[in-house]
Amino acid sequence: MSVVEETIHTPVAIVGAGACGLTAALALHRQGIECVVLERDAVPAGSTALSSGFVPAPATRVQKAAKVEDSPELFAQDIQHKAHGQAAPVLVKAYSEAIGTAMDDLEKHHHIPWQLLDQFLYPGHSVHRMHAVPEKTGEGLMTRLRAAADAAGVVVLTQAQVTALHADDTGRINSLSYSQPDGATSNLNCDAVILACNGFGGNADMVKQHLPAMKDAQYAGHVGNDGSAVAWGLQLGAALADMGAYQGHGSWAIPQGSLISWALMMEGGVQINALGQRFHDETQGYSEAAVQVLNQPEGVAWNVFDNQLLRFAQDFPDFVAAQAAGAVKSAADVASLAAIVGCPVETLANTLSAVNPNNAKDAWGRTFKRALEAPFHAIKVTGALFHTQGGLNINGQCQVLKPHGEPLPNLYAAGGAARGVSGAEVWGYLSGNGLLSAIAGGHIAALAVAQTISEKTR
Structure with a gap:
């Protein structure tokens, strides 16, 4: 040297x-x-x-x-x-x-x-x-x-x-x-x-x-x-x-390795685990969501949304790139979505039926502006560390x-x-x-x- x-x-x-x-x-x-x-x-x-x-x-x-x-x-x-x-x-x-x-x-x-x-x-x-x-x-x-x-x-x-x-x-x-x-x-x-x-x-x-x-x-x-x-x-x-202190993110698409905008969650999307159940209030923030996702079975979750939210997300270039890489899986109905996730149909149906604007705050304190409508879309994600x-x-x-x-x-x-x-x-x-x-x-x-x-x- x-x-x-x-x-x-x-x-x-x-x-x-x-x-x-x-x-x-x-x-x-x-x-x-x-x-x-x-x-x-x-x-x-x-x-x-x-x-x-x-x-x-x-x-x-x-x-x-x-x-x-x-x-x-x-x-x-x-x-x-x-x-x-x-x-x-x-x-x-x-x-x-x-x-x-x-x-x-x-x-x-x-x-x-x-x-x-x-x-x-x-x-x-x-x-x-x-x-x-x-x-x-x-x-x-x-x-x-x-x-x-x-x-x-x-x-x-x-x-x-x-x-x-x-x-x-x-x-x-x-x-x-x-x-x-x-x-x-x-x-x-x-x-x-x-x-x-x-x-x-x-x-x-x-x-x-x-x-x-x-x-x-x-x-x-x-x-x-x-x-x-x-x-x-x-x-x-x-x-x-x-x-x-750190910034985590509960929406890191796998295996693509790309960030999925949390705007999907804020506008009405939900996260479910491998059992077909929701597990937190998604609107609290994407950083702490990293820990929530990692605590689920196998440390993974699925972002679930519908056509209206898909069109909204496509305004973000990062999302478009992830979609082109195959991150977005589409399902015509709840049964098809359950097959993608690998969870019981009845459990998933009950989970999605609770995403309803007529319901009071759910167990995690979240309310919804509207229900999700078929066809559905899902992205497999995990929790990731972004920066300290x-x-x-x-x-x-x-x-x-x-x-x-x-x-x-x-x-x-x-x-x-x-x-x-x-x-x-x-x-x-x-x-x-x-x-x-x-x-x-x-x-x-x-x-x-x-x-x-x-x-x-x-």
Whole structure:
């Protein structure tokens, strides 16, 4: 292994070129501050590309144009309600206040064309505030962010895997090392570091330690989520927080290995197990549904819906791709559906007959707007781990904190590298919290770094 000895300097080094890292880089560009983004993959994608690409944000230009009444305060209430009041108040306030501006800046200065998804409400949100690019996919969002970074002249080093952060005796980072495909290790000097890289969902040992309910679950996140940000932080004396929090998903199609939008459940679909029975209130959220599904026989369930919901779901490109891959099984009647599931016809008939708008709340507290009508459709799913929501403890400026609350001199973290706003359990995850933390956190971290650098150069 060779080492490049020449001194290369950048004011800000950003580790990770997902939504968090590129948002931070673009915000620094607007402040006139140079940075280098280091990305381990050949093409920046990360967890963002694997997500739905939906971002919750209040009071954006797009939301106001749709005449939706919303505010950071209402959004903060929704976040805390879902987290049972356990989300870090300082981050809930910071993110709910920053995300609207961050989204508007990406639209105004970098031509990211946000659309408001107003056909349905995701669980836990009081109003329509979910935004997406026209492609309605995480890959579409990443494609547009990469194009924006290219247009702005942001320096992104791909196939550059950061291996170490180097600090002096005070904990101030002065450089980092990164490896390249040819085996060379290079050094990059810097004045500040923003960790926008990863969680630990791809680290089996850490998942077993911190998320025992997910130790045998399929991992649907990016392999780069290996916990390195946590390891670097611990080496520098940082504190961790909310390590038991994560985003699961109870609708991972098998064997196709693709995400099925939870909008199907919110609009009237149901989940049944291999016995033909429902087992939870599907409208509570897709994250905690992962645990519910994994607790069923063989750890699987079936998403059941009808033609009206099929037409609705076909508006989502990810669903269309899953359907093309053979995920959707169709049945003319209950007997045919029972044959697909492998359950007793009578049990399934009783289950579906209870999906009735004339009935009061069911045993799990759910009500229905209408009954499901034949022909039926079903998708076999399991519970999966998508990304972790715990990590380095940070303050409202995304500075990484020591155990007693004082910040490390020049280390910032956001997105998967830091604690999120989901409290400490799977049920605390409000739809979109991952990209909320990534985009709001990247925006906040960049502005905080820019202010510090500007003050030092006065």
